[in-house]
Amino acid sequence: MSRLHTTGAVLRRHARARPYDVTLPLALERLSLAAPQPGEVLVRVTAAGLCHSDLSVIDGSRVRPLPMLLGHEAVGEVVELGSAVRDLAVGDQVVCTFVPSCGSCRSCAVGRPALCEQAAAANGSGALLEGGSRLRDGTGAVVHHHLGVSAFSEYAVVSRRSLVRIDHAVSPQIAALFGCAVMTxxxxxxxxxxxxxxxxxxxxxxxxxxxxxxxxxxxxxxxxxxxxxxxxxxxxxxxxxxxxxxxxxxxxxxxxxxxxxxxxxxxxxxxxxxxxxxxxxxxxxxxxxxxxxxxxxxxxxxxxxxxxxxxxxxxxxxxxxxLGGCVPLRDIPAYIRLYQRGRLPIDRLLTHEMPLAEINTGFERLAAGEAIRQVVRC
Incomplete structure (x- = not known):
């Protein structure tokens, strides 16, 4: 696959005034998405959570390079594998993590992947771990990635090091929460x-x-x-x-x-x-x-x-x-097992579900303190 098109929620300006369901800081745009590079994966996003880390970019508390396709707490289905990816298969359900682990820097070497130095540099610049962006808008201009994920979209290209395979038995709207809220x-x-x-x-x-x-x-x-x-x-x-x-x-x-x-x-x-x-x-x-x-x-x-x-x-x-000091490949499956055994009733935290078209309403609810965790169905 060379390129496909996807609809995603793009932020082009920080600190727009509230209420967000009126000022509409996020606009749904038709974007082109490049094929995954050797160490990357194309994912069809099935659910993505709304988090204060997204909100802090919208309101300008965390300045990021714009335009940016937001969303970092997500789950999806593998659609296509880069040529170097051998341990996933098309159809796998995967949770996205917002700090990919390079595996070779000092932090990764001592078992602290949340502090991965290459990931911090990539996330700060709006790039993927392998470098650069796979997103372009209708004019051909670059659209930046949010924390290596950019999940408020139908499809996402992410580093293999940003993904954890999980059981299909966990519904997407619950599984998404393990990518940020639960881990953190x-x-x-x-x-x-x-x-x-x-x-x-x-x-x-x-x-x-x-x-x-x-x-x-x-x-x-x-x-x-x-x-x-x-x-x-x-x-x-x-x-x-x-x-x-x-x-x-x-x-x-x-x-x-x-x-x-x-x-x-x-x-x-x-x-x-x-x-x-x-x-x-x-x-x-x-x-x-x-x-x-x-x-x-x-x-x-x-x-x-x-x-x-x-x-x-x-x-x-x-x-x-x-990232809760987590090692995602170790901790996400462990937390999911606790959820499946009834010891982590994460489903009780899900207060709203909505289509992608209503995402600005969701962020207004979040800013007003009227929601705990919300997910968009992408």
Whole structure:
């Protein structure tokens, strides 16, 4: 196959005003898609999730090269293989991961593929791991890839190193969530924070990643799990999922409530709100000797204020978590098995499904805090 055409949601300008269902920052365009290079795969996208990482590009918090075809949390079916791909077959169901692993840089060599240096350079420039873009618009101009995936489209060409084959028994609308929300949330608890049986956990910020972290903490044997958010509706859902305690962070006594519930603070505080105030709250709610982990992505100019003397004297840990510290080929199948056994009820997090034509409405819901995880059917 030389080239095919695909319809995708393209962003051409950052920071358009809300509401997005009126200003329409994403436009459906007919694009041409080059055939996969030797180490690449052509995928028919069957479902793609809407994530704050996409939203941060739309609102300008994360500046990326434009125009760009967005979408990074996705699942699809293999249509065509590059000549060097030997371990996949046409028809396989695959989850896309937003950090491909080159396998040869220092980070990959020490088992930290989320920090792959070649992937970081490619993702930052809007290219695929093998270099360049396979997308062109109607004038022949380059359209950039989003995090090596560009999933808000009927078809995508991605690096083989961005794909994990999974069981066909998992429905696409659920499988898509394992590509970002589940890896990031569950992985942050299991890998980055290294939850030990019986520890206490606070999760601040109940989006898709925060809820996935809650489920990961419950599945991993935490003795007490506390959910914190400003939405009473999301806190109510957290309680139905098995969380023992909830705290509305708009309450002036929220910090004291967490400390009272845990005899001075939690062992693990996880922040997924993407707001400095949420991270500072989570850090203060973590006990002496505890670990505070963040997967939030506030605007790059925002800064956190903390007292280094407490970091030292109380032997605190403050750590970032990207891709949940996951090794996707190892962790995605493991998390899917937990889901299939009923221990990670990820399906409870899916609040909306929509066709690609309604994607701007979906992002307005996300920006307004009215959704947990949404998927478009591509």
């Amino acid at each position: 949330g569950v992985g942050a608890i299991a890998n980055t924070a290294a939850l030990r049986l019986g520890e206490t956990v606070l999760v601040t910020g109940l989006g898709g990643i925060g809820f996935a972290a809650l489920l990961g903490a419950l599945a991993g044997g935490a003795s007490t799990v506390i959910a914190a958010d400003v939405s009473d509706g999301k806190l109510s859902l957290a309680r139905t999922l098995g969380v023992q305690h909830t705290v509305n962070v708009a309450d002036p006594q929220a910090l004291e409530q967490v400390r009272d519930l845990t005899d001075g603070g939690v062992d693990i505080g996880f922040e997924a709100a993407g707001a400095v105030a949420a991270l500072e709250f989570t850090y203060r709610a973590t006990r002496r000797g505890g670990r505070t982990v963040t997967a939030g992505l506030p605007h790059p100019e925002q800064q956190v204020g903390l007292a280094p003397v407490r970091l030292v004297a109380e032997e605190r840990t403050l750590q970032g978590s990207y």
